[in-house]
Amino acid sequence: MERLALTFFFFSSLLISVSFSLHVPAIITFGDSIFDAGNNHFNKNCTAQADFPPYGSSFFHHPTGRFTNGRTVADFISQFIGIELQKPYLEARIAVLNGSRKDYPANGINFASAGSGVLTETNKDWGVIPIQDQLQQFQALVKQSHIDKNLVQQSLFFFESGSNDIFNYFLQFDTPALAPDAYVQAMLAEVAKLIDQLHSLGARRIAVFSLGPVGCVPARALLPGAPVDRCYGKMNVMVKNYNKGLESLVQNVPTNYPGAVAVFGGVYNLVQRFRANPTRYGFSDVSSACCGDGTLGGLVQCGKEGYKICENPNAFLFWDYFHPSEHAYKLISKALWHGKDSVIRPVNLKTLSNNISLSTIH
Numbered sequence: 001m002e003r004l005a006l007t008f009f010f011f012s013s014l015l016i017s018v019s020f021s022l023h024v025p026a027i028i029t030f031g032d033s034i035f036d037a038g039n040n041h042f043n044k045n046c047t048a049q050a051d052f053p054p055y056g057s058s059f060f061h062h063p064t065g066r067f068t069n070g071r072t073v074a075d076f077i078s079q080f081i082g083i084e085l086q087k088p089y090l091e092a093r094i095a096v097l098n099g100s101r102k103d104y105p106a107n108g109i110n111f112a113s114a115g116s117g118v119l120t121e122t123n124k125d126w127g128v129i130p131i132q133d134q135l136q137q138f139q140a141l142v143k144q145s146h147i148d149k150n151l152v153q154q155s156l157f158f159f160e161s162g163s164n165d166i167f168n169y170f171l172q173f174d175t176p177a178l179a180p181d182a183y184v185q186a187m188l189a190e191v192a193k194l195i196d197q198l199h200s201l202g203a204r205r206i207a208v209f210s211l212g213p214v215g216c217v218p219a220r221a222l223l224p225g226a227p228v229d230r231c232y233g234k235m236n237v238m239v240k241n242y243n244k245g246l247e248s249l250v251q252n253v254p255t256n257y258p259g260a261v262a263v264f265g266g267v268y269n270l271v272q273r274f275r276a277n278p279t280r281y282g283f284s285d286v287s288s289a290c291c292g293d294g295t296l297g298g299l300v301q302c303g304k305e306g307y308k309i310c311e312n313p314n315a316f317l318f319w320d321y322f323h324p325s326e327h328a329y330k331l332i333s334k335a336l337w338h339g340k341d342s343v344i345r346p347v348n349l350k351t352l353s354n355n356i357s358l359s360t361i362h
Contacts, residue, residue: 038065
């Protein structure tokens, strides 16, 4: 019995030490405005911007290029892990090139670009950085040894994109070239390629986040024929089909890429919970933008001429016509960090960040 206890103690100590040694040192992020930490601000050819007041007003107290009043999911998860918030890639690149930084940050990099999609043509005329180009930026850093390969293998990789592709599908004046299902499949084919390339560059912990209910954003008021007294059902059907395909890709990761693990964050159902029971989550308005103007606050971008702003952004699900408030992001982040598998599966981000053996997660 004594021997058994000593053996147990030895293995327990070993597990604890290994667990801490694998604690995630960095987050590397790809995506759109849900994650953009200011890349578009440093991309002077880009017209999709949030680098003016009152963006950032609730937490940073100045605009940072984030499309909300404070922190995003990537920021909150960084704080939960205990690492500094990631800089936008373009900001870090400028600092390295002008000599004010020796090298790229060791706590990760944010490549996300607001307005981008998984299809290269999405908002191309806005000067955004599509997901494929974001990946090339990361690939160049790895190949030029600006990022340590061991760091890459221990990092968390975040991916969220697709809402702009789907929103734009309903903006087309002509009949779309692809039927909705075929369009979604084209999107998923790009995501599959992205996951494959990330793995080949060393990614071993990948978090893929579903889209929220895009058909419920206040900006649907801009779309001809979209209802404003309820969510846009046709759009949400496409979103749900895309999310279902994303989860399928995630489930295939352990088989296709032994030694890697991916988790699926079910943001769609989470946001629908907020909408179904607003007061439970501290919301008084889950339909309109806190900052904007016109129907649902969805016809004018926050900060642009004629905008109005609410008194309490935390009481609103939506900060502006497209994006959640910091309060909504905080709730989403907590659920993704330590939530049950009804929210994030097969494990939550806390477990993924500390797990001693990725091969045990299936």
